[in-house]
Amino acid sequence: MSSPMTPRGSLKTLCGWGRYPVQTCHVYCPRSESEIIQLLKSGLLLIARGNGRAYGDSALNREATLQMHHFNRLLGFNPRTGQLIAEAGVLLAEILEIFVPRGWFPLITPGTKFVTVGGMIAADVHGKNHHKEGSFVHSLDWLDLLTSEGQIYRCSPSENQDLFYWTVGGMGLTGVILRAAFRLRPIKTAWIRQTTRIAKHLDEVIDLFEAAQDVTYSVAWIDCLATGSRLGRSVLMLGEHATREELPAKYRQRPLWTPRRRKISIPVDFPNGALNALTVRAFNQLYFLNSQRKAGQSFVDWDTFFYPLDSLLGWNRIYGRRGFVQFQCVLPLSTAREGLLALLHCTSAAGAGSFLAVLKKLGDQQGYFSFPMAGYTLALDFPMSQRTLKVLDQLEEITLQYGGRFYLAKDSHLSPMRLRQSDARVETFVKVRNAQQWTVNFASEQSKRLCL
Amino acid sequence: MRAPVLILGATSDMGRAIAQRFAAEGYPIQLAARQVSRLEPDKADLEIRYGVPVSVHEFDVLAVETHASFIQQLPEQPAIVICVVGCMPDQKACEQELSLALEGMRTNYEGPAVILSLFANVFEQRGFGTLVGISSVAGERGRASNYFYGSAKAGFTAFLSGLRHRLAKSGVQVLTVLPGYVKTRMTEGMKLPSRLTAEPKEVANAIFTAIEKKKNVIYVRPIWRWIMVLIRWIPEPLFKRLSL
Structure with missing residues (x-):
């Protein structure tokens, strides 16, 4: 077979996980570095795409979207250090399937396992342990980046340092991430010792977060339709990797084994509007009551604890064909209480509550353009509609007012103005992009919308 | 330890999928392709995922004079040989430039037939x-749109059928x-009906079974x-007038 060939592109209709916006894109599926270099040389403006789990338009580009799924090899594993070297298109789900039974777990993991290594770096994802162990960059030893001139740079905290820190959280706008080395942590069991706490209102959940500073994993589900004195009532879940001795006897024999979770596929789109204030309120009420019953300590398998929604394959379809938008912001510690109250007031007043509302304390950040900062992050999602757009506008204004910023991996709505008002780093990022000529080759529909 | 599975044309999408399938069953794997350096990442991947030994070997299907020594230098004789080598040259270009057609015919028929004979x-x-040859439905009847490819595959299919006949009593499976349409580099950019198009993984599973x-x-x-x-079954007078 003659190679290298210029990969043939084809027109495909693509979208992010939120299924809004939908865009017809020229899609290329390169199989080698030289194929990507050829595409770069032909002057295409392109963006790399992993598993398409960014919610909005981060991994779409009409001119050229590079699907990286052929870059799916594991290249090395060091059982002494836990360092795994993997190509950018490897799915986290594959890594877990292979390494959990061998006693290893990712140091940092986002809330879905259906993401690629490249995607985790580009969004510099955070997990339930961010307050303690930081975002993905903290587990990252190095990455190989293919940049505009067709050069490949090994980037790490000590080598090509600037390129490294712009690339983590850089949303694929610095080049194409080819492969990376990152660390897994040794685990004794595949189980999490979970403590569930009920908070009657927002103040209480924040107090609980502050008191749980030393706990490795923490996250709260928040009932965003509760009003009045119950505004911000939440279920806080705290977790630690369980040791073998802690496990119930029935699991102790094979501590790295967990029963297979039942997977449910959502086979069709729900009708638009199936998720409305009524059904969401009912869901939230049930969830809350159920959690109250289960409050206290329990042992939960890793899959259920870290990836609760992944067993509902295609859950994005419950929002109907129009899709949904996710809103995620972080507010600094100093204004978090007030700001969160304002955001929740706005959401519950609009009656537009999402059945997925997540609150989490974040720690400090390293990446030059990464999302997190010390404070509290709130994530909400809404079925797409005209009314939702208005609510988003209000939520964004409130975030600005309290000095917060936005998570680009979730965004499909921000304006260039608002982004700049929220984040002084944007101007620097754009300057560097221009100076380094990254703008010549790398852009997404999101970066075009936000003038990055 | 089981004897290994040798995959000829291991950098192709089908070759990679087949290697994964057999490695998952615990077979040691021998990967062979023209550019041996491109096999190193696959070797690492298979070893980490499945813990099986993997070796890589340089193999040029067109260099038939090297095929005998290729077999000799293998560290261990395989239990199963799977020949995935093939290419689909552009039919129109082949009609004008016969050297292209020739290279295609040699890649799809001559080379695979020589190595499998040995x-x-x-x-x-x-x-x-077990000897496995990936031929093609295009070899079942010549068509205007790809008869250079199709005729070579027809030759290869007939070769495999003859080889099977010869080896029937010797305990060797042929x-x-x-495959029909498969989503690979070869068919990239073509509009293929999804009901007729298999993933490389499906081909690998089918071969294993x-x-x-x-x-x-x-x-x-x-x-x-x-x-x-x-x-x-379409009669020739009618077939001539169809565009297929």
């Missing part, structure tokens, strides 16, 4: 083994695989058997 002798003598069940000829998606019955 393995057949080794396997016949020791009395066991499997002909007719067919070897276990001692099959002779398989279509990866069963519907292709009936499509090809129809296509072969």
